[in-house]
Amino acid sequence: MILLRKLLFPFAILYGFVTSVRNYLYDKGILKSYSFDIPVIAVGNLSVGGTGKTPQIEYLIRLLSPNYKVATLSRGYKRKSEGFILADANANAAMLGDEPFQYYRKFPQIQVAVDADRRNGITQLLAQKDKPEVILLDDAFQHRKVKAGFYILLTAYDELFCDDYLLPTGNLRESRNGAKRANMIIVTKCPPNIPDLAQENIKKKIGLDMPIFFSFVDYDDKVYNQSSSLEVAKVKLQEKLLLAGIAKPKPFFDYLQSDNDVVMTFADHHHFTESDILNIKSQAIDTIIVTTEKDFVRLEAAIFGAQLYYLPIKSKLIKHSDTFDQIILNYVGTCTRNG
Template sequence: MLKARKLLYPFSLLYDGITTLRNKFYDNGIFESQSFDLPVIAVGNLSVGGTGKSPMVEYLMHLLEEQYRVASLSRGYKRSSKGFLLLNGKESAAEVGDEPLQFKLKFPQALVAVDEKRAHGIKELLKLKTPPEVIILDDAFQHRKVKAGFYILLTSYSDLYCDDLVLPAGNLRESSTGAKRADVIVVTKCPIGLSPKEQETLKNKLQIKRGQPVFFSSIAYSKEIFGEAEPLPLKELQKRHFSLVTGIANPKPLLDHLQKEGLKFEHIAYPDHHNFSTSEIEQLQQKELILTTEKDFVRLKEYIPADKLFYLPIATHFIGDREKFEEAILSFVAQQK
């Protein structure tokens, strides 16, 4: 792996140069960024996948939905459709993307839309009879054609952007200096018992700019598994033979959690946002019981019997300073409105 990285490093320098120049063009107004007259919050990362963007978007939607008419806007990664679509929850994951469908099913009152052109998507949302009061852009840290009012940058505890290289030698979409654009940084997937001393060490390692807030969060797993059938206690799986099916960038935290719960299972891993083939579906239909992620559940629920398919919900859990994070979000939205 190290040898491969060395071979690819010259290409990383080229890619870094291109992305750095692009960012400078946006910073200096040579490339135009479009702003909008309502609060727009962008959630994203510097690396390719696996930092917990979906739980963060859901956290924000839950925080804001009682006071504001909230919309989430995604590009709908790997969807079969094109252009702007406003979800009603009856679409397939293949048509609109797994994460947008997940958002709509969990927040039926929210406006959930997909559009590969974010500026166009915002304009379409604002044309609605009851337009949103707040828009959350999913995976939009590098999407600079839209200038969001508030940027939340996520980086995983086990894969910090400061320890990585730019593509293709590493996994960064742009240089780690791009973190300076963030209004807040959240280190995700931290150990639950992360001490204040360790938090301070991580802040120093990230080389944050002066006054840039850094928060720490972990994954909170549900005690129950859910599906279209009755929910079951997770502990119930200690008595059952089951298969864990994942199509996510980094399944290791989930594997570790299930093993700590004393569960034994076979793990069937697929790439992130995997579109299941007919033969793969047929193989999965033979399994006695399947546990999967919420994202994969929306892809599989059309094909696997309801009594055999369950997912384990996860949520963002802040390790201290939760109130400060929420106050930063609520204060921004209130000021922008």
């Protein structure tokens, strides 16, 4: 696979040329970007998947929703619907996509919308009688048709964008220079005890004059289903089926797995078929199933009751969380007053 990617390097050059021309046209105003008179925060990355956008969006929801009417807008990756949809009591994961449905289930105080056309999605949200005061754009760093007021770029600790290459040789969606559009960078999925020197070395490697923060994935000490919870310490000791359909499931498995567990891995955002469900149930006779929160919203209708559990996660900043929060709150507060 690595050899094949190296052989495809000429296509990476071509891909880089195309994306650079597109960005140049937007930068010069030849292709029009649309801005809006309310705070719009875009969270995204330069690489393909697995940088922790969902927990970072949830961090911003927790920070902002006590004082502002917050809406999230996603494209609704792999959803079985089209156009603009605002989540309501009839929503499900197939309609919205797993991540937006997760937001809707966890945060009933916010509005959750999906639309591949972010400009249209924002316009639709602002046309409501009860319109939001802040909009969080999920995975919209390359969506240049909308000009957000604030960009948060995520890059994973073990796959820094500055060490990567363009598709198909590497995993970058656009040139590393795209990072200059960000207002801040968060290095995600760090070891919780990453030394200060290692943080400084990464900042030097990135080489950009902007705030750079470091975060880690904080796993809950319980797993949950619709009606109960179990202590992770006890779950680790019992036989179980661990199941994940996310981009990089290894940390999830490492956190929970014991020697006799059955482990099942599916592609990111996998749509579970009837055959998949039958296979999962046959592998989990008389045992519990523990999955990710994102997979749980797609599986709970088919595997319900006391058998299926999920493990929540949160994004936590290693240092300077007060500074991070204040930067976001200052942007939102200033933009709201100006608006």
